[in-house]
Amino acid sequence: MTRVSGGAPLGSAPLGSAPLTAHGSAPAPLLRRIMLQGRYETITMLRNGEQLILAIVLPLLAMVGLTVTPLLDGLGSSRINVAVPGILALCAMSTAFTGQGIATGFDRRYGVLRFLSTTPLGRAGLIAGKILAVLAVLFLQVLIVSAVALVLGWQPNPAGWLPGMLILVLGAACFTALGLLVAGTVRPEATLAITNLLWILLGALGGIVIPSERLPALSQAVVHFLPSGSLGQALRDAFLYGSVNVAAVFVLLLWTAIAGGAAIRWFKWN
Amino acid sequence: MVRSPESPVLTISGLVKDVGPLPTLDGKMLRVVSGLSLVAERGQVTALLGANGAGKTTTIECAQGLQKRTSGTISLLGQDPDTAGAGLRARVGVMLQDGGLPPSARPIPLLRHIAGMYQDPWPVDELIARLGIDSFSRTSVRRLSGGQKQRLALAAALVGNPEVLFLDEPSAGLDPQSRQMVFDLIAELRNSGMGIILTTHLMDDAQRLADYVYIIDAGRNVAEGTVAQLLQHQLPAGDDGQHIRTLLFETEPGLDFTGVLTDGVEVTEARAGSYAVTGALTPADLAAITAWWAARGIMPSSLSLEARSLEDVFLDISGREIR
Numbered sequence: 001m002t003r004v005s006g007g008a009p010l011g012s013a014p015l016g017s018a019p020l021t022a023h024g025s026a027p028a029p030l031l032r033r034i035m036l037q038g039r040y041e042t043i044t045m046l047r048n049g050e051q052l053i054l055a056i057v058l059p060l061l062a063m064v065g066l067t068v069t070p071l072l073d074g075l076g077s078s079r080i081n082v083a084v085p086g087i088l089a090l091c092a093m094s095t096a097f098t099g100q101g102i103a104t105g106f107d108r109r110y111g112v113l114r115f116l117s118t119t120p121l122g123r124a125g126l127i128a129g130k131i132l133a134v135l136a137v138l139f140l141q142v143l144i145v146s147a148v149a150l151v152l153g154w155q156p157n158p159a160g161w162l163p164g165m166l167i168l169v170l171g172a173a174c175f176t177a178l179g180l181l182v183a184g185t186v187r188p189e190a191t192l193a194i195t196n197l198l199w200i201l202l203g204a205l206g207g208i209v210i211p212s213e214r215l216p217a218l219s220q221a222v223v224h225f226l227p228s229g230s231l232g233q234a235l236r237d238a239f240l241y242g243s244v245n246v247a248a249v250f251v252l253l254l255w256t257a258i259a260g261g262a263a264i265r266w267f268k269w270n
Numbered sequence: 271m272v273r274s275p276e277s278p279v280l281t282i283s284g285l286v287k288d289v290g291p292l293p294t295l296d297g298k299m300l301r302v303v304s305g306l307s308l309v310a311e312r313g314q315v316t317a318l319l320g321a322n323g324a325g326k327t328t329t330i331e332c333a334q335g336l337q338k339r340t341s342g343t344i345s346l347l348g349q350d351p352d353t354a355g356a357g358l359r360a361r362v363g364v365m366l367q368d369g370g371l372p373p374s375a376r377p378i379p380l381l382r383h384i385a386g387m388y389q390d391p392w393p394v395d396e397l398i399a400r401l402g403i404d405s406f407s408r409t410s411v412r413r414l415s416g417g418q419k420q421r422l423a424l425a426a427a428l429v430g431n432p433e434v435l436f437l438d439e440p441s442a443g444l445d446p447q448s449r450q451m452v453f454d455l456i457a458e459l460r461n462s463g464m465g466i467i468l469t470t471h472l473m474d475d476a477q478r479l480a481d482y483v484y485i486i487d488a489g490r491n492v493a494e495g496t497v498a499q500l501l502q503h504q505l506p507a508g509d510d511g512q513h514i515r516t517l518l519f520e521t522e523p524g525l526d527f528t529g530v531l532t533d534g535v536e537v538t539e540a541r542a543g544s545y546a547v548t549g550a551l552t553p554a555d556l557a558a559i560t561a562w563w564a565a566r567g568i569m570p571s572s573l574s575l576e577a578r579s580l581e582d583v584f585l586d587i588s589g590r591e592i593r
Binding site: 025026027028030032033036040044047048106107110111112114115116117118119120121122125269270 | 334335336355356357359360361362364366368369370371372373374375383384386387388389390391426430431432
């Protein structure tokens with residue numbers, strides 16, 4: 001079978017001891033496939049420099065900015081105590097909505113989604129892997145942001161950790177669904193523009209880091225019905241007072257259900 | 271070649287696929303596949319041959335479960351690809367036309383990742399050596415040449431050691447060496463018992479690789495058979511039922527063949543010294559021509575007898591107009 005001459009690097013090396021047999025594989029177990037995909041996507045996200053700026057650097061800058069300016073004065077026990085829950089919410093939006101949205105949009109463009117859905121991973125495993133990667137990156141963000149915040153004097157209400165983390169996961173689910181909805185319905189360049197623009201708009205005016213009280217009157221009326229405003233408010237209530245804001249959680253659940261249903265209905269794989 | 275009596279790896283019957291509604295058609299659906307049927311056997315290369323837009327890719331994507339069919343039945347290894355799960359996908363390898371590999375990935379970690387999806391994958395190191403991937407292992411997918419991308423995509427399709435392999439335009443972008451390597455591997459995989467289904471618009475691919483060819487045009491079957499069957503069946507016949515052939519040769523210019531050739535056989539000198547003898551050539555015609563050369567001491571510098579190519583067959587069947 002050595003028809004390539006001239007010592008080209010393309011030599012058809014014999015397969016050694018292994019005979020060529022077409023016997024067909026069995027799939028690896030479902031859980032292992034999803035974990036592998038989650039790990040692969042996590043590493044891909046962490047290797048993306050732009051994504052890291054959006055996921056870590058900008059939230060940390062916003063946190064410092066909110067503690068050195070009087071913007072949040074009078075809304076809670078201290079500037080940093082009011083700021084940190086919103087920064088955690090911003091982290092969820094960075095990773096789940098903008099980060100995963102853009103990555104998925106380009107995966108769709110390059111046929112990666114179609115190829116992987118022909119492997120044993122399948123479409124459901126692919127989505128599960130993406131959600132896992134969002135949660136893994138979000139976990140790292142929470143560790144870093146919390147560590148820096150504690151150094152800066154953050155004093156969260158101890159009773160707020162459990163509801164806070166559950167609400168953060170719900171927020172990540174909601175923004176993942178929204179990100180996949182955008183990524184699966186428009187061109188990747190449009191996904192890039194939409195998710196970055198919304199990150200800035202919702203970050204500044206959507207009630208995520210700046211509570212509704214300090215927003216223009218026009219924003220105040222709507223932020224409680226936005227996923228950004230409800231996530232920010234629910235996390236502030238958890239970490240400031242150790243309480244669960246049922247109305248905000250309900251709004252988040254509703255957005256998650258609607259965006260998830262819409263993504264399932266309208267997501268185009270090619 | 272006789273079709274194998276074993277159960278086929280893929281059976282498609284009466285496949286119909288509508289896409290749309292399309293704004294360019296006033297919101298109507300476009301029928302891209304209309305009633306296509308085919309059978310692909312184990313241990314054979316089955317080619318779907320057709321022009322761009324004939325419906326080849328749509329057909330195999332329906333078989334891979336990537337597109338939902340409008341109607342018709344598809345049996346891939348005895349299962350319906352629309353409802354089958356990971357068990358079927360593990361037995362089927364797919365190489366997409368656009369590769370489908372993430373641009374930021376590096377070849378070896380990517381192959382190892384995909385291998386992890388299988389219980390018993392093809393050893394990645396062997397695939398890497400076999401397809402010459404080690405020569406570009408540190409380059410990200412986006413920086414690979416077309417041929418390198420194709421070889422990596424083929425490796426990714428094979429890493430699960432499938433029983434059925436789908437190749438969509440496998441020689442696109444391949445340089446001659448890569449093409450030979452890929453063709454050798456395909457032949458070897460076929461001999462090992464894999465059922466291989468490929469689409470191509472290149473006659474040469476089909477002629478060199480395929481055991482059985484389906485010619486597809488406008489979403490329909492228009493002809494099928496082994497390459498030899500298609501060539502013989504479609505050979506145009508002269509007035510007396512003999513097949514028309516062409517003898518091509520090059521030698522000194524300006525020769526006069528008057529009296530050498532039988533009636534109905536014509537000679538043309540397309541450019542000086544380059545002759546084409548066309549007609550219902552018989553062995554006696556060939557003997558007469560070569561004897562005439564021998565008597566005059568003429569030695570042609572090149573000589574070939576041209577049978578029809580699959581391309582001629584294809585063009586005869588699907589029409590020569592450009593769509």
